[in-house]
Amino acid sequence: MVTIKDIAHKAGVAKSTVSRYLNGGSVSKKTKAKLDEIVNETGYAPNTFAQSLKAKKTNMIGTIIPRLDSFATNTILASIDEELRNKQYQLIITNTNQNVKREVENIYTLAKQKVDGIILLATVVTPAHRKAIAEVNIPVLLLGQSAEGLNTIVHQEYEAGYKLGSYATELGHKDFLYFTVLEEDQAVGQLRSKGVLEALKKNSDTTIEIVEANFSFSKAYEKAMNVLATTSATYVLCATDNIALAVMKAAHTLGLSIPTDFSLSGFGGYEVTSIVTPTITTVKYPYKQLGTLSVTNLIKLIEGEDSISNLELPNILVKRESTIAYENPSI
Template identity: 85%
Template sequence: MVTIKDIAQQAGVAKSTVSRYLNGGSVSKKTKAKLDQIVNETGYTPNTFAQSLKAKKTNMIGTIIPRLDSFATNAILASIDEELRKKQYQLIITNTNQNIEREVENIYTLAKQKVDGIILLATVVTEAHRAAIAAVGIPVLLLGQSAEGLHTIVHQEYEAGFKMGSHAIDLGHKKFLFFTVPEEDKAVGQLRSKGVLDALRKYPDTFIEIIETNFSFSKAYEKAMDVLPATSATYVLCATDNIALAVMKAAHTLGLSIPNDFSLSGFGGYTVASIVTPSITTVKYPYKKLGALSVANIIELVEGKEIVSNLELPNELIKRESTVYLKSSK
């Protein structure tokens, strides 16, 4: 791997000159031309952004989001923006469209833009994420996904799943259909789902059919259209409110009635879930509080202060019209 020292030796200049050149500092035209040529020939790329970020504080915080069409993301962003403006910081937003490679790339991109810190609404945490966070040399705070050795703020996902599963059991249901997401998503696909299934499996006479989909409304709708006509479930649990809304649309398309044909619930506490008819039973997450806490914590990190490495936020079960006591088995 080519280093600054190698570049300096080839150019016959000091390492400090190379560093100044790489950071946009003043060097002679002749030296700059020589260094341009060597950098191009060697394909040199700095393996750390720390030196370039030492110059000055910018009062900019970068935020990486997984998608734009998400109630949860927009609620968190609105809170982050409000809190940053109060503290005279500017918000820079980058979207990844749920692409893991873009998520990692955006860590480097924001660092190059000299943000003071990054708030990452992570989908997963890979070794590439860890390498990028270590390389950029600025504070990074993860929201929604826990990761050992990194600063995170998460929801109590297992507890949320267990609440909802217990609610379904308490209503007397025995046959369940559960729309979940892939296990790569630790928060929803693992912890939330495990909470649901642990609650349902407390009783040996329950039947659970598990259907894997993703966070896309259209994909969940397609899955529901395939599965609902053949199911005998009296309760359909969905890993998110967005999936629950997709199932509701499929039920209407198929001429099924909620909650007469089956009860339905989701997770998130989206506003739209309270507006539709019937209103959807859900677990409400404190997105506004999450946004405010993320700002307070990232600024503490930027200022070099110690913070609790992992915070967990509680949630609330909201019982609505889409779930009812089971009157008779199908």
């Protein structure tokens, strides 16, 4: 492996001269031409990580994710990684397992590692988050959760919920079961749920059973096993596709048929919803676009451009086999 010492020996110059040359410092035209030739001949590639430790700008971006077992998170991360590579940045990933305290700790940890900026897929935004973001004094971009005064990119959550809730009522259903998540989650637990419930309540004779579930597939499955055995709902809405998949498994376990016994839908547009049988009606979110936009806008912040405030991304309803029009068995 060729080193700076080898380059210096071949060129007949000091290591400090080579180091200055590699870092864009001042060297004579004659020395630069000679070093250019030697570097090309040897195929020398500088240790970018070691260089970054000395540089004010490290070209490293930190990301904080809530969990690893998520289609949405992995799709966003893949997009972020690809876009960062295209822009000559390196990606550092930290996982919190949906632990809010760890989210805050990781903001400080990444700042100590001298990242140029942080992309935070936040579960919630607390005063501790705001304090950390203010104290680290580097650009932080939030994905998925809106927060006044901070730079965020979010999905149109209320619109997504209202869109799917309206579709469910248009199919003629009147008895609904809605698996939601913790209300502390502003995006999913509040905005998305608000859209769903306001759409369902447009009809005065609607009944809605609300059950708090969990992003975890196994925990959502346990909850669904208990609830599906007694529910009279003809349409089950789930706050995420992961919960919808858990409900589908529970239905199969209990000998229930989808969509004959009840229609089923989720949110997210996970690829697996188009593979299972029946395919699941969902609202598809532009996760790849979210990742690309996050990199573009974070780099703008790093380079000193104005804050982006709050960007909202639209979504689309994808109608599939798991939902059908309600037919009154008494008629």
